[in-house]
Amino acid sequence: MTNRILVTGGAGNIGSELVRRLRARNADFAVMTSRPGGAPAGVAEQVGDFLDPASLRQAFAGVDTLFLLFPLAPDMPRMAANAVAAAKAAGVKHIVRSSGAGADAGSEAAIARVHGEIDALVSASGIPFTLLLPSSFMQNLVTVYASAIRSGALYAPRGDGAVAVIDVRDIADVAAEVLANPAAHAGRSYTLTGPENLTDAQMVSAIAREIGRDVRYIDIPEQAAQDAMTNMGMPPKVIEWLMSLNHVIKQGWAAGVSPMVEEIAGHPPRNFADFVRENASAWSDGDAE
Template identity: 50%
Template structure:
């Protein structure tokens, strides 16, 4: 029996890698995004999560939905639209990509909004699985590459540690679940790397593969907020991103989970390997 998987956010960091891994596994996968931009080698659909009326059509014929939401002020509304459309289209299982520390009662704004969406999915009446990845290793080649090339990493995270996880591992776990969703129904998995690292640790590991010193500089919250305002970042995003920074600084992102190892049957990719694989991005 055919099993059709639709991946939302297919042009993003997780989505691109996930579609590639599902395609390699021979899955019947549909790539979707707000723009409907084509993805090589797979069927592509436009699925604008803000278009509540049009989503059910985009989800027609889909058995399992991978729900990945953009981090923006209306993301709870977008999640509600997606769940309602999934019900209308007869989707049988939702795999929701959440975030570390998701909890409606979290002291951190980012945890509260992710937890609210997790609860919405869990109470939808559709079979579900939730994955909660910690901070991406790939952030150091997307958001922070320019700083690293200049020799320093400036972040308002104090001496906090995080169990950074490689997006390749996140996608591998999500793919394994999407290929056999019934085996994971009702489960929530915490996706982390194999160690909790401070930004000083990270800078040292990146410096080691570059063969030069990279320094971590802890930035004050006020300076980070001012920098984001100057860059035109909206107030909701500033508050939410700063809550993530405070979460890391407080040590609330440091827990190491065995879920990646259990689900993949191997150790998570260590930061040293990630750095070696991406060293060209920092040269």
């Protein structure tokens, strides 16, 4: 029985790790890219754009299992609607959707609501599906926040709220298992977390100990964070989603540890201390380098 897999979002945090795992398994897969030549070297590609339904129908043709990961962009709901319609038209047999922890179409939190609405669209499509709902990524500390940490202070409006941050490699491990045998996971939703709840202050303190320099977490008013994102030119809808996520964390609603990484991937989720040791160079200042 064939299982032709198409990975969307293949260049991102989760997608790039997933591609490595599928290659290691010698899986029959391709990566969707919006421009020719955009896939990793040696990986088959299909050209498609989430905002171009015709290109999606062409990209999804012959695909058995579709890994759907959308960028956090204002048009995300329209991208999802286009993708689900194209998947139905192309005869896709299973959708594995990368969503977010706490996704709920009825939520008061904008980020949870939009993810929940997209999940509902997928589940109502008539196509067998699996939903992956990961918590916040450890990797954000080496991408979004690396410069701030190197400067000695991480500013965020999350108070002492804790979240069981997850290494994206664990998300990719779970996704690879589900993609390899999608029928065994049909109709299931998996919340994916790391092994412990941590506050921003605790994470920054662990980084400071590892790199031997003072790094502080500074809680700032929500309005200050919103103004900073506005000044950076972020779209208002994305700001709304990110601010709602900050608020959810600050209220303590994002705390909670799930066993699903170990149950599906067959190993415990990676812990934060090991992640910090592996990535210490990302937070080293110029003198240390």
